[in-house]
Amino acid sequence: MVIRGGQNPKIKQLNQYTEDVHNSDARITSDYGVRNSNTDDWLKVVNEDKTGPMLLEDPFAREKIHRFDHERIPERVVHARGTGAHGTFKLFESAEDVTYAGVLTDTSRETPVFVRFSTVLGSRGSADTVRDVRGFATKFYTKEGNWDIVGNDIPVFFIQDAMKFPDVIHAGKPEPHNEVPQAQTAHNNFWDFQYLHSEATHMFMWAMSDRGIPRSYRMMQGFGVNTFSLINAKGERHFVKFIWTPELGVHSFVWDEALKLAGQDPDFHRKDLHEAIENGAFPKWKFGLQVIPEDKQDDFDFDILDATKVWPEELVPIRYIGQMELNRCVDEFFPETEQVAFCTSHIVPGIGFSDDPLLQGRNFSYFDTQLSRLGINWQELPINKPVCPVMNHHRDGQGRHKISKGTVNYWPNRFEAVAPAKPEEGGYVDYPAKVAGIKARMRSKKFQEHFNQAQLFYNSLSKVEKMHVMSALSFELDHCEDPVVYGRLTQRLADIDLDLAQTIAKQVGAPVPQESGRPNHGRTAKGLSQFDYMPETPTILSRRVALIIADGYDAVAYNGVKAALSAAGAVPFTISVRRSPIFAAGEDQGTGKGQKPDHHLEGMRSTMFDSIFVPGGVDSIATLRKNGRALHWVREAFGHLKAIGATGEAVSFVKDACALPGLSFAETGDVVDSYGVVTSNESKPESFKEAVNLVKGAKDFVTAYFYAISMHKNFDRELDGLSSKLAF
Ligand code: HEM
Numbered sequence: 008m009v010i011r012g013g014q015n016p017k018i019k020q021l022n023q024y025t026e027d028v029h030n031s032d033a034r035i036t037s038d039y040g041v042r043n044s045n046t047d048d049w050l051k052v053v054n055e056d057k058t059g060p061m062l063l064e065d066p067f068a069r070e071k072i073h074r075f076d077h078e079r080i081p082e083r084v085v086h087a088r089g090t091g092a093h094g095t096f097k098l099f100e101s102a103e104d105v106t107y108a109g110v111l112t113d114t115s116r117e118t119p120v121f122v123r124f125s126t127v128l129g130s131r132g133s134a135d136t137v138r139d140v141r142g143f144a145t146k147f148y149t150k151e152g153n154w155d156i157v158g159n160d161i162p163v164f165f166i167q168d169a170m171k172f173p174d175v176i177h178a179g180k181p182e183p184h185n186e187v188p189q190a191q192t193a194h195n196n197f198w199d200f201q202y203l204h205s206e207a208t209h210m211f212m213w214a215m216s217d218r219g220i221p222r223s224y225r226m227m228q229g230f231g232v233n234t235f236s237l238i239n240a241k242g243e244r245h246f247v248k249f250i251w252t253p254e255l256g257v258h259s260f261v262w263d264e265a266l267k268l269a270g271q272d273p274d275f276h277r278k279d280l281h282e283a284i285e286n287g288a289f290p291k292w293k294f295g296l297q298v299i300p301e302d303k304q305d306d307f308d309f310d311i312l313d314a315t316k317v318w319p320e321e322l323v324p325i326r327y328i329g330q331m332e333l334n335r336c337v338d339e340f341f342p343e344t345e346q347v348a349f350c351t352s353h354i355v356p357g358i359g360f361s362d363d364p365l366l367q368g369r370n371f372s373y374f375d376t377q378l379s380r381l382g383i384n385w386q387e388l389p390i391n392k393p394v395c396p397v398m399n400h401h402r403d404g405q406g407r408h409k410i411s412k413g414t415v416n417y418w419p420n421r422f423e424a425v426a427p428a429k430p431e432e433g434g435y436v437d438y439p440a441k442v443a444g445i446k447a448r449m450r451s452k453k454f455q456e457h458f459n460q461a462q463l464f465y466n467s468l469s470k471v472e473k474m475h476v477m478s479a480l481s482f483e484l485d486h487c488e489d490p491v492v493y494g495r496l497t498q499r500l501a502d503i504d505l506d507l508a509q510t511i512a513k514q515v516g517a518p519v520p521q522e523s524g525r526p527n528h529g530r531t532a533k534g535l536s537q538f539d540y541m542p543e544t545p546t547i548l549s550r551r552v553a554l555i556i557a558d559g560y561d562a563v564a565y566n567g568v569k570a571a572l573s574a575a576g577a578v579p580f581t582i583s584v585r586r587s588p589i590f591a592a593g594e595d596q597g598t599g600k601g602q603k604p605d606h607h608l609e610g611m612r613s614t615m616f617d618s619i620f621v622p623g624g625v626d627s628i629a630t631l632r633k634n635g636r637a638l639h640w641v642r643e644a645f646g647h648l649k650a651i652g653a654t655g656e657a658v659s660f661v662k663d664a665c666a667l668p669g670l671s672f673a674e675t676g677d678v679v680d681s682y683g684v685v686t687s688n689e690s691k692p693e694s695f696k697e698a699v700n701l702v703k704g705a706k707d708f709v710t711a712y713f714y715a716i717s718m719h720k721n722f723d724r725e726l727d728g729l730s731s732k733l734a735f
Pocket residue numbers: 082083084085086089123124125141142143144157158159164168169170172231232233314347348349365368369372373376377380
């Protein structure tokens with residue numbers, strides 16, 4: 008197992024609480040430390056012939072049952088389903104012009120972090136791959152205290168005012184009368200809410216885009232969403248948004264893949280994060296700031312405190328200043344991932360809040376909810392404990408760990424014990440912001456414009472992304488039975504784009520809008536389409552590739568591609584008709600060792616892999632041709648737009664499996680890449696050299712095939728209508 012970060016101060020601190028159950032000659036004891044000789048039989052009145060009553064006096068039995076009875080704590084009221092990992096954050100550029108926060112200015116530091124990714128609506132046991140917003144919450148254990156960025160993978164939010172949060176969540180969660188559906192937005196109440204709150208329009212367009220179904224937590228952006236502020240040493244204030252951008256690019260599933268995975272492998276994202284870290288493919292994100300000086304805060308046609316708006320990059324460029332790497336899995340899920348608790352109100356000197364009305368409510372809500380989930384001393388739990396000293400006059404409460412020695416627990420005291428920190432000692436200084444106004448329950452003017460950026464987002468998507476938004480809306484509204492709900496919502500879509508509204512209305516059987524609520528302004532912005540975030544260098548790092556073989560497979564092609572995949576950092580899996588050894592062409596089944604597959608074709612599905620490769624071999628292909636599941640693997644991978652590689656006899660197998668006009672296949676030794684189906688008839692050791700740089704149009708099979716994998720999906724199949732012709 009790869010474990011990095013031995014010098015990481017947070018890991019060192021956690022190690023004090025960690026016991027290794029495997030490397031220990033310890034014996035079972037009760038929780039009060041007495042060695043226990045029998046954990047299986049309750050003390051009872053019994054003899055060889057007759058069983059009498061159990062005795063309540065048995066402290067071991069009672070303790071075991073009590074502990075079990077109280078194992079569960081309330082799941083998070085939102086974002087209940089998630090997974091987490093440890094890592095480090097490092098700056099490559101100081102942001103001292105805008106802040107004096109050590110974590111954002113000291114380029115020599117490595118700050119420990121813990122990140123928890125999540126879905127929003129589903130309960131703790133729900134599936135990972137559902138369509139939903141993803142949480143991206145980061146706890147920085149800085150030298151000046153914990154700083155939490157509690158963000159999402161979508162840069163805007165459904166509502167502007169925190170008081171609306173219970174409503175939006177109630178509407179999205181399972182409906183109250185029957186607790187259905189689980190972890191889905193595809194139901195009447197969700198879409199009823201969306202229509203009745205026009206401020207939600209921008210965000211629901213993001214949620215219906217590919218951002219709602221990420222391929223991996225490692226392949227999505229993170230956004231602090233709310234507007235915070237930064238204060239520099241000169242005492243100047245800037246408003247700021249925080250952004251994470253993944254090194255591997257931003258990639259998503261196609262919907263059919265996500266739907267199937269929710270049943271086939273509901274833990275897909277959890278396992279994906281774990282697998283990458285264990286394999287040493289540590290996920291990385293660049294950390295960026297968008298800053299607006301205080302005196303420019305009114306210069307925009309949107310309010311910079313409105314969380315339903317992005318700050319378009321053309322107006323406020325992103326400045327990337329640091330990098331985060333996740334490099335260590337948790338040792339135990341409950342005390343780390345389940346008990347980690349984030350608060351937007353956790354900021355450090357040099358960072359401040361803003362008057363963003365969503366943020367201010369969040370600052371109240373998170374601390375409050377931790378009280379019911381974990382109790383008042385939740386910040387003493389190892390995962391939440393800061394790595395810097397914590398000292399104050401707070402006392403007592405359930406689960407208190409710390410013992411404060413001394414005779415006073417208040418300030419001021421006659422000993423001047425534990426005094427407030429002066430600014431020069433690092434004491435937090437509030438920015439003296441001017442505040443004036445009248446008390447009222449209302450929203451200022453700019454908060455009332457709700458459609459400009461929904462249009463901006465939709466216009467900025469590529470053609471294929473727009474197609475996906477249309478399919479997503481068609482799916483979701485098809486699940487709404489109430490004509491009022493889907494009728495109104497299609498009407499709302501006309502406020503974004505008439506063509507979009509008309510297409511959806513026809514599809515879902517709603518009255519077709521004849522006029523747009525307001526004409527589409529036609530503007531676009533960069534950084535909204537996820538195609539703007541392909542990795543800087545094409546890579547197949549951490550991609551899961553299935554190599555499908557049967558007895559008589561071509562060992563040259565199989566071994567060559569497998570070795571090249573591993574060399575490029577991908578994760579090859581051998582899949583066959585059975586999990587006992589498979590023999591290559593020419594290998595003696597009596598004396599040969601064979602190749603033990605990782606899985607058989609029925610145990611896994613193509614959905615769990617990024618690509619499939621089928622090597623040739625007369626007998627192997629003859630077997631696969633007769634196997635409907637093998638054919639389904641190929642067709643499904645094609646339908647899900649994944650790169651497919653085939654050599655030798657496998658070329659015609661793939662050709663027949665897809666049986667689509669418009670696809671071309673290798674007939675000679677040439678390498679043919681047709682819609683990401685990469686084929687070659689040649690199988691000599693030199694045909695399978697490792698790929699060095701992944702470039703388009705490469706002449707050798709491995710480079711051409713790996714380049715196709717690195718593109719993540721072949722969207723031309725969809726644009727040219729090939730994938731929709733195939734049953735899979
Ligand atoms: C900008 C909008 C918001 C974002 C980006 C956001 C993000 C998140 C994330 C990532 C989590 C999961 C934290 C974890 O992994 O443990 C979370 C949990 C939660 N959020 Fe939000 N949220 C937003 C708005 C709100 C609002 C407006 C409220 C309430 C007024 C709220 C209340 C909560 C609560 C109560 C939890 C559960 C926390 C826990 O039990 O640990 N959120 N949110």
